Amino acid sequence: MFSQKIQNIYQLGCKELWSLWRDPVMLILIIYTFTVAIYTAATAMTDSLNMAPIAIVDEDHSTLSERITSAFYPPYFIPQSTELNYMDAGMDAGEFTFALNIPVNFQEDVLAGKAAAVQVNVDATRMSQAMTGAGYIQQIIQSEVSEYVLHNRKVSSMPVELEMRARFNPLLDQKWFGSVMEIINNVAMLSIILTGAALIREREHGTVEHLMVMPVTVFEIMMSKVWSMSLVVLIAAFTGLKLVVQLALQVPVEGNLLLFFFGALLTLFATTSMGIYLATMSKSMPQFGLLMMLILIPMEMLSGGMTPRESMPEVLQYLMLIAPTTHFVELAQAILYRNAGLNIVWPSFLWLVGIAVLFFYVAWKRFKDTIHTMT
Structure with missing residues (x-):
C-alpha cells in the first residue's frame, strides 16, 4: 500500500515535469529568473555612486x-x-x-x-x-x-585612529549582496508561480476531474506537485548560483551549499503549498497572479533581505515569523555569507519545518474541500 502511494506520487510528478517541459512560456520564465534577473539585480541595482x-x-x-x-x-x-x-x-x-x-x-x-x-x-x-x-x-x-x-590633503587629525574592517564583503561590492539575495527571492517566487500555475492549468484543461476518478488521493496529487516543482527550482537555483553568481559575477561563496539547499528544500515545501492554496482560491490565472502579488511582495520586502528585521516595527518582526522567507533569508545569509554551520542556523531550520507542515496541512485541507465541491 505504501509503495503504491510512492509510485503514484512519482508518476504524477513525472506528469507535472512533462507538462512543464511542453510549456515554453514557463521554461523561458525559469531561465530568465535564474540568469538575466540575477545578473541585472547584481549589476544594475547598485547603491554605490556611479555616473x-x-x-x-x-x-x-x-x-x-x-x-x-x-x-x-x-x-x-x-x-x-x-x-x-x-x-x-x-x-x-x-x-x-x-x-x-x-x-x-x-x-x-x-x-x-x-x-x-x-x-x-x-x-x-x-x-x-x-x-x-x-x-x-x-x-x-x-x-x-x-x-x-x-599643501597637504589631510583635513584633520584625530586623537584616536579608526581601523575599519569590512567582514564577509571586504570590498563592499554590491554584486556580492544583490546576486545572492536575488536567488533567495526567486526561489520563493518561482515555486509559488510554478505550483499554482500547474494546478490552474489542470483545472482549465479539465484534467483535475480525470485525476479524481483515478485511484489517487488528494495527498498524492499535492505531493507530486510539491516534489516536481521543487526539483525544478532547486536545479535552476543551483545552475544560477554556479554559472551566474560564481562564474559570471565572480562572487565567492564559501558556505556549505548542501546545507543551503537543504534549507531551500524546506522553504520550497512551504512555498509550493502556498502556491496550491492560492490556486484553489483563484478562478483564473490573472486572479492567481494578483493574489500572488499581494502575498509575495510583502514577504520579500519584510523578510529581512532588503531591510534588516531589527529596523522594522516590533509588530512586523513578530508577524513575519510565520513567513518562510524570513527564516530562509536568515539561514541563507548566515551560510553563504558567513559560512555558518548547522549549530548556528538550526533554529531557522526548525521554524521552516513547522511552517512547512502547517502550510501543507492548510493547503491540503483547502484543496480537499475544493475537490469535493467540484465533484
Whole structure:
C-alpha cells in the first residue's frame, strides 16, 4: 500500500515535469529568473555612486575653484558647467543629481582666513545616490582646499585612529549582496508561480476531474506537485548560483551549499503549498497572479533581505515569523555569507519545518474541500 502511494506520487510528478517541459512560456520564465534577473539585480541595482550628473557653477574663476571643478570626474560624477540662472531649473527638470555653486571671492576668502561657503544642492529623491554623493562632494572639496592652502590633503587629525574592517564583503561590492539575495527571492517566487500555475492549468484543461476518478488521493496529487516543482527550482537555483553568481559575477561563496539547499528544500515545501492554496482560491490565472502579488511582495520586502528585521516595527518582526522567507533569508545569509554551520542556523531550520507542515496541512485541507465541491 505504501509503495503504491510512492509510485503514484512519482508518476504524477513525472506528469507535472512533462507538462512543464511542453510549456515554453514557463521554461523561458525559469531561465530568465535564474540568469538575466540575477545578473541585472547584481549589476544594475547598485547603491554605490556611479555616473551621477553634477552641475557646477563657478562664479569665482580662480585657481582654487578650477581645482575643485576638475576633481569631479567619472565614474563617480558626470560634471557639467552651467550658469547660475539655469542651476535650479536643471534640478527641477531632473537633469542633475547635484548642483555645486562656488561663489565670487571664494579663493580670496579662503586665503584670508574668512568664512567661505560653497552651496551644494542635492536631489534627495534619488535616495540611492543622494547621501553617498553628498559625502563624496564634501570630502573632495575639503581635500582640494586643504591641499591648496596647507599643501597637504589631510583635513584633520584625530586623537584616536579608526581601523575599519569590512567582514564577509571586504570590498563592499554590491554584486556580492544583490546576486545572492536575488536567488533567495526567486526561489520563493518561482515555486509559488510554478505550483499554482500547474494546478490552474489542470483545472482549465479539465484534467483535475480525470485525476479524481483515478485511484489517487488528494495527498498524492499535492505531493507530486510539491516534489516536481521543487526539483525544478532547486536545479535552476543551483545552475544560477554556479554559472551566474560564481562564474559570471565572480562572487565567492564559501558556505556549505548542501546545507543551503537543504534549507531551500524546506522553504520550497512551504512555498509550493502556498502556491496550491492560492490556486484553489483563484478562478483564473490573472486572479492567481494578483493574489500572488499581494502575498509575495510583502514577504520579500519584510523578510529581512532588503531591510534588516531589527529596523522594522516590533509588530512586523513578530508577524513575519510565520513567513518562510524570513527564516530562509536568515539561514541563507548566515551560510553563504558567513559560512555558518548547522549549530548556528538550526533554529531557522526548525521554524521552516513547522511552517512547512502547517502550510501543507492548510493547503491540503483547502484543496480537499475544493475537490469535493467540484465533484
